[in-house]
Amino acid sequence: MLIYWELFKTFLTIGLFSFGGGFAMLPLIRQEVAIQHGWMTETQFIDMLAISEMTPGPIAVNTATFVGHGQAGILGGLAATFAVVLPSFVVVSILYHFVKRFRQNQAVDTFFKGLRVVVIGLIAAGFVSVLFDSVQDIRAGLIAVFTFYIVTYKKAHPVLAIVIAAVLSLVLYWG
């Protein structure tokens, strides 16, 4: 029973403090899931990110289902997924009924402008930790640079970029 509560609590926090979309939450998810609870290693966390990028759906929901399932089977996946979505549902339901024209409030607007800068910083933080966890030799460095290039400048779809990286990986790490 304890594990369900722990999963619920952790993913409720992640859901409650997620601003700015999937990538911005990576540092929080990583700290909670890999470092604090040890539910997966840092490397497994990156594998899970790759799977999230290749499957439909929000990264936070994918992570919740994946981690919950790994820790406590289908029920664990259900508890974690429910928890990560709950803050969305509650907060938006409240705002829907009580707030009209939310953004016209000057202070709220300024608050979110400041938040947006931090969000980019958090995505950059996710980049830093994933980079150091994943690039251990020159071949890996080449794949990282190549992926950056085709996604940024050639507008390659992330799914395609990961498939290409997988093929490159087989070639470079053969034997």
Place this chain on the structure above:
Amino acid sequence: MLWQLFKTFFLIGAFTFGGGVAMIPIIEKEVVDNHKWLSQEEFLDALAISQSSPGVLAANMSTYIGHRLMGFPGAVVSCLGAVLPSFLIITVIATFFMNFRDHPVAEKLFMGIRPAVAGLIGSAVFVMTRRMQMNLIKALTIIGVAILVGWFGMNPILFLIGGGVVSVLYDKMKPNKTEKKSE
């Protein structure tokens, strides 16, 4: 109608890769153009509130639109529809992936996939910073957060709240300067 809502958001959830931001144009197409459930204006309101609320963007959008169309039951059904595909797909993958992960070929594949994930995130940072009007304070904030959170493992929640609060305080202290932290 409830079924229609569920089906629409289920399909959106099942066919959008890359999470929230990728979903916005697809939700717009379905909800505004195809079903004509919301006007363009209402859609932008929904988007503004969804982006300002904590939580998963897809869940926020579906909850708001569900409320708007069919009240509480509509919100439940839409949100469920948006999240269910992800839950089902990952449950299936989690069941099988655990067996296949230790296979030597899988390990070789992931050796290259991991740095690719770094490349993807790096690209997101690059594109976002290029799009915003950069100044020294913003650049230092981004680099500072990246190092303190990414390298030293400081708590990201602290920075989120701090960033918002500092921005409001800064704005209050300089009421006559109009070009502070804009976009």
